[in-house]
Amino acid sequence: MPRPLVFATRRPPFPPDNGTRIRSLRLARGLSERFEVTLVTFADGPAYDAAIASREDLETALPGVRVELVPYGRRPPGGARRNVLRRASDTFGHYATPSLRGALGRLLDERPGAVLHLEDPGVALAGLGLTSALTAYAPHNIEHRIMRDIGRHMPTAHRPFMELEWRKLAAEERRAWRAADLCVAVSEVDGATMREGGARDVEVCPNGSDQHAPLPLPALRAGEPLRLLFVGSLRFWPYAYAMSWFVREALPAVRAAAGPVVLDVVGEHDDEVIPAPDVVYHGRVESVPPHYAQTHALVLPVFQGSGTRLKVVEAALLGRPVISTALGVEGLPLREGETYLRAEDGAGFAAAAKRLRAELESGDPALGARCAAARDAVADLTWPRIAAELAERYEAQMTRVR
DSSP, X not given: OOEEEEEEOSSOXXXXXXXXXXXXXXXXXXXXXXXXXXXXXXXXXXXXXXXOOOHHHHHHHSTTOEEEEEOOOSOOOOOTTTTTTOSSOXXXXXXXXXXXXXXXHHHHHXXXXXXXXXXXXXXXXXXXXXXXXXXXXXXXXXXXXXXHHHHTTSOGGGHHHHHHHHHHHHHXXXXXXXXXXXXXXXXXXXXXXXXXXXXXOEEXXXXXXXXXXXXXXXXXXXXXOEEEEEESOTTSHHHHHHHHHIIIIIHHHHHHHHOOEEEEEESOOOTTOOOOTTEEEEESOSOSHHHXXXXXXXXXXXXXXXXXXXXXXXXXXXXXXXXXXXXXXXXXXXXXXXXXXXXXXXXXXHHHXXXXXXXXXXXXXXXXXXXXXXHHHXXXXXXXXXXXXXXXXXXXXXXXXX
């Protein structure tokens, strides 16, 4: 009889159209091969995007997984400025509701010996301290790091509130790291931060991708546009900032150095995107690989963030060159110059695009070698393997505890 596992996440992991939902969905699906999984999430909590998932959606996406929907029962938070006098963070603290803690406690009482898998600081604050065979805190990011970096780019009047908010978040994350039996990080970079914050035991469960066969690169002739692709929700502030900066400041330099360029942006957005010639905002799409099929490279002008980016693994498996800041590939087994081209400013992106155009037009074998090396570097980062290894670690941890 499989051991029970309670998988708690603040947002329903459906539709699988951003990194957070994809990781939650793939891990829950993979863990259900070894455990009897119950997914616990809010029926009506704030999702901060247009995604809607019904019980039927979740049960279809996760066959064999029991779905427990919990009422949120609160007003959505009012922002960091209005939250100044509260101890809990505005970002995650409001998810630690009595209804969620009650549901988790009941499910653990009904399932003696269960693993409690907590996906984010909000559900961690609700679940820590409950009786389980193993409590694993498995966040996707170091959240206070993202909030701290966002605050540095805010107008001066907002910075004190953002400073207070990221410090609240840091305190909540430290509580979770110290209380969990096991902390699960997406990279060694995040794992080191957890250990410094007092985590007793840390394992790495990386981000990954579905398995993909490499796609042939589109031909590029002199005078034809170089096609670049960005993948990510522009409702996520670091990505919105990245695209705003890239379109306004980097893209003119890229065109001056590399000739005509078309930029495709795939991911949900609002009405505040920056319009520009030959920049196409596709919004949310059902499938991303068709956009990779027509692009020459993935660009990642990311300057704030934590964790690792699934899109880099996906691009590498599909055989697409990557032009990225160092932060964009942080925590992944890629090496500057050997598996991706690094760029930190407009001139850097322009130089990388110029080099890529020259390689494509001349058929330079260095480009194929770089793509092949990147694919080899991430070959093991596929979701079935990642979830199976996480299940093995949970089983080993419980054996050690016993």
